[in-house]
Amino acid sequence: MKEQLYSIWRIFFPKRVKSTLTLWQQIKRSKSSYLLLAPYFILFTIFTIIPVFAAIGLSFTYFNMLNVPEFIGLSNYKALFLNDEIFLLAIKNTIVFAVITGPIGYFLCFILAWFINDLPKPVRTFMTLVFYAPSLSGNMYMIWQYIFSDDQYGLVNSFLMTFANIGIIDDPIKWFTDEKYVMTALIIVQFWLSLGAGFLAFMAGFKVVDKTLYEAGAIDGVKNRFQELIYLTLPQMKQQLLFGAVMQISSSFAVGQISISLAGFPSTNYAAHTIMTHIYDYGNVRYDMGYACAVATILLLVMLLVNKVIQSVLVEKNY
Amino acid sequence: MKSTVKNPKLSLVDWWKYRKKKDLNRSKGGNFLVFLMLLLLGSFMALPVVYSIVQAFKPMEEIFIFPPRFTVQNPTVKNFKLIGQLAGSLWVPFSRYLFNSVFVSFAGTLGNVLISSMAAYPLAKHDFVGKKVLFKLVTLSLLFTGGVIELPRYIVMTKLHIINTYWALILPTIASSMGLFLMKQFMEQLNNSLLEAARIDGMNEFQIFIRIVMPLVKPAWLTQIIFAFQGVWSMTGGNYIYREDLKLFPTALSQIQSGGIARAGVAAAASLVMLIPPVIMFLITQSSIMETMAHAGIKE
Known part of the structure; x- marks a missing residue:
């Protein structure tokens, strides 16, 4: 802790080993650097940093966009955790999404990238495109409406009903409206959407791994492709793995749009309600911005925390 | 190593050796297993994509038949024309x-x-x-x-x-x-x-x-x-x-x-x-x- 604080301190006040310039002189000397940085960081501040702090600040207020925000202390947070059962349900669902689709989606990205890495180039390009297509298109996931359709015209229902001429089920399952099935159906859709930028980074990572290492490894007793993957490839792909983890956290905690589009809003008995749909509920529907910001702040903190934990695990494990 | 195949001096036996070297640590059983997994996961990824392409070319009466078909019988571009209309x-x-x-x-x-x-x-x-x-x-x-x-x-x-x-x-x-x-x-x-x-x-x-x-x-x-x-x-x-x-x-x-x-x-x-x-x-x-x-x- 002390060391970390010290290193943060040192970022702002670097040790004056090489130069005897004061801080101001150093800043003045790199004037052109700051000029190049300025346009981006002004926009970045307005559209990313200020919103984050605005969310934190407004979470302590009552704000309906019309009146001036009114400071109400921790009331929003108290209400969230003590009186808002739907929020607790949203947390539960978000955690289910994150815990299931996060790691498995990450694994799916990795294993598919690994599989198609061995294929010849035209086939590999084609496969990459097919796997990446769900992320490439904005709303292709709407096709799942027809796959998991409520009536017997849906692919899954008709398959289950006509299976082996008798069928496993008699009546069509209402995949997206029955609270028993909606989470399962949405998790499957989320898996299908999980091959994004992380997948591309893994694909590229496999290509830059030092190939001579494999021959050396074979001499040293690496016997099959799994040993090769674990002992030789993974340690070299640490950076891509970290990047993929960030991308995976960012998508698996922010499940919301697909729930609204496929299961409707609100979903039956809030069975598919997530933190993101809770923000949508209070922000876009009820206009209780303070409350919505409190929800957003909690989600932001959870994501930062999970990111911190995963990064330190991946760094320590050395891959 | 790829170019060695074109080398005329190289005998077929040598080529076979090089080929084997390229497939380092790749057993037949493993290849089959990977192929099977790729087929399984790949179809999970690809079939919805294919299905949404197929749906676009289906005429109205084919969308509502029971049991629904994964393929299209009489492909039509009517749907695309309808977008314009x-x-x-x-x-x-x-x-x-x-x-x-x-x-x-x-x-x-x-x-x-x-x-x-x-x-x-x-x-x-x-x-x-x-x-x-x-x-x-x-x-x-x-x-x-x-x-x-x-x-x-x-x-x-x-x-x-x-x-x-x-x-x-x-x-x-x-x-x-x-x-x-x-x-x-x-x-x-x-x-x-x-x-x-x-x-x-x-x-x-x-x-x-x-x-x-x-x-x-x-x-x-x-x-x-x-x-x-x-x-x-x-x-x-x-x-x-x-x-x-x-x-x-x-x-x-x-x-x-x-x-x-x-x-x-x-x-x-x-x-x-x-x-x-x-x-x-x-x-x-x-x-x-x-x-x-x-x-x-x-x-x-």
Whole structure:
């Protein structure tokens, strides 16, 4: 802790080993650097940093966009955790999404990238495109409406009903409206959407791994492709793995749009309600911005925390 | 090693040996297992994509048969024609939506590439106070690409009075952190001596950036183009734009799609149309994407 604080301190006040310039002189000397940085960081501040702090600040207020925000202390947070059962349900669902689709989606990205890495180039390009297509298109996931359709015209229902001429089920399952099935159906859709930028980074990572290492490894007793993957490839792909983890956290905690589009809003008995749909509920529907910001702040903190934990695990494990 | 196959001196036996060497640590059983897994996972990924293409070519009567078929019997382009017809009945001319989308995608993508590479250059190659903090912020903000800060961003935009303008769509795209992140990681591998030589020749940092750095990082900006474009193109803008004549192409398509179950075929056709521009761009830039993503790692 002390060391970390010290290193943060040192970022702002670097040790004056090489130069005897004061801080101001150093800043003045790199004037052109700051000029190049300025346009981006002004926009970045307005559209990313200020919103984050605005969310934190407004979470302590009552704000309906019309009146001036009114400071109400921790009331929003108290209400969230003590009186808002739907929020607790949203947390539960978000955690289910994150815990299931996060790691498995990450694994799916990795294993598919690994599989198609061995294929010849035209086939590999084609496969990459097919796997990446769900992320490439904005709303292709709407096709799942027809796959998991409520009536017997849906692919899954008709398959289950006509299976082996008798069928496993008699009546069509209402995949997206029955609270028993909606989470399962949405998790499957989320898996299908999980091959994004992380997948591309893994694909590229496999290509830059030092190939001579494999021959050396074979001499040293690496016997099959799994040993090769674990002992030789993974340690070299640490950076891509970290990047993929960030991308995976960012998508698996922010499940919301697909729930609204496929299961409707609100979903039956809030069975598919997530933190993101809770923000949508209070922000876009009820206009209780303070409350919505409190929800957003909690989600932001959870994501930062999970990111911190995963990064330190991946760094320590050395891959 | 590939070229040895063409070598006329090489006997077939030698070629077999080389071939075996290429397949180091690859057993037949393992190949079969991998093939099986790839078939399983691959069809899970690919079948919905194929199905949405098939749906687009199905005539109305084939969409509602029981049991539903995965294939199409009498393919038709009627659905695509219907998009045009329905588009004509919209309140705002269809071309207006298309113009909005193309304009916003173009401006946002161009701005993003230019402004974030301008920022990436000093982050990658200069040494200055606060560099680590700034880059750390960008890396952390990669976490929030999923829309978590959309609501507070909306509040900030209301205060700036840019809701219901093109700016509300263009500026956040320019400020997205993914492009800067990829660009910075890619620029780090540029040769320092080249930049040093330019400095000795009397170029200032802006000239170096435009004349030396930018031409060298072409793969990175091609990659950035696809990421930025893909983001803007699929954006509905629903949260930031309420004026009908400023809404984007996907909004028009979703209005067509919202016609309910009777428009299932048209909806599929519309999604397919939406997918064409990013797919074309992806295919053109995919080798650059691979080159760039190889440097995309996070260094602790």
